Amino acid sequence: MSRNSKAEQLCALCKSLFDRGYSVGGAGNVSVRLEEGGFLVTPTGGSLGRLTPADLAEIDAAGQPVPGPKPSKEFAFHLALFECRPEAGAIVHLHSTYLTALSCLEDLPTDNALRPFTPYYVMRAGYMPVIPYYRPGASEIARDLAAAAKAHKVNAFLLASHGVVVLGKDVEDAVNNAEELEETARLAFILRGEKIRYLNEAEIAELRAMAR
Ligand SMILES: O=C(CO)COP(=O)(O)O
Numbered sequence: 001m002s003r004n005s006k007a008e009q010l011c012a013l014c015k016s017l018f019d020r021g022y023s024v025g026g027a028g029n030v031s032v033r034l035e036e037g038g039f040l041v042t043p044t045g046g047s048l049g050r051l052t053p054a055d056l057a058e059i060d061a062a063g064q065p066v067p068g069p070k071p072s073k074e075f076a077f078h079l080a081l082f083e084c085r086p087e088a089g090a091i092v093h094l095h096s097t098y099l100t101a102l103s104c105l106e107d108l109p110t111d112n113a114l115r116p117f118t119p120y121y122v123m124r125a126g127y128m129p130v131i132p133y134y135r136p137g138a139s140e141i142a143r144d145l146a147a148a149a150k151a152h153k154v155n156a157f158l159l160a161s162h163g164v165v166v167l168g169k170d171v172e173d174a175v176n177n178a179e180e181l182e183e184t185a186r187l188a189f190i191l192r193g194e195k196i197r198y199l200n201e202a203e204i205a206e207l208r209a210m211a212r
Pocket residue numbers: 026027028029042043044045046071072073074093136137
């Protein structure tokens with residue numbers, strides 16, 4: 001897909017996320033890998049609901065911002081993930097309500113924030129390791145995400161007390177993964193206190209094989 005089509009698609013899907021309440025205020029950022037090298041990233045501080053291609057920031061293949069709109073303060077973690085996960089074509093970071101609520105729970109298991117109880121969570125995310133809390137924009141987020149992305153071949157990471165980071169083959173895939181995860185977190189809260197039938201190891205293994 002050309003740079004212009006990717007820019008148009010990124011803006012359209014950011015608006016779609018904003019319109020449905022997955023992002024509010026200036027929260028969240030989205031990036032896409034360009035075929036010619038480099039990346040487009042949403043600008044810092046702006047709403048995801050009102051972006052045009054001219055508002056997008058560009059990072060060159062060497063990881064340096066191209067003169068123009070200032071990239072998200074989280075672009076370092078987007079780059080770190082693109083570097084260690086060459087199959088990822090896009091990254092979505094959201095403060096969506098239920099995933100962020102989940103990220104605020106004390107004593108989350110660091111290897112996986114959500115034990116699987118539906119198949120699409122396993123197929124789209126795998127599971128969801130937790131990165132400790134750091135202030136937004138801190139370089140430690142990039143460091144810890146890179147380490148986690150090397151150790152766990154999954155598409156989603158929960159940033160403690162902050163939000164979620166989701167990978168996908170392209171922007172559409174990353175957005176679909178993020179939507180599925182938010183819905184899974186919502187279900188987890190709806191089911192709190194209920195006796196949940198979790199998927200068993202054989203069921204999870206079958207789903208992981210399908211997702212490959
Ligand atoms: O979600 C955010 C920080 O974690 C938003 O920051 P940016 O506006 O710089 O992308």
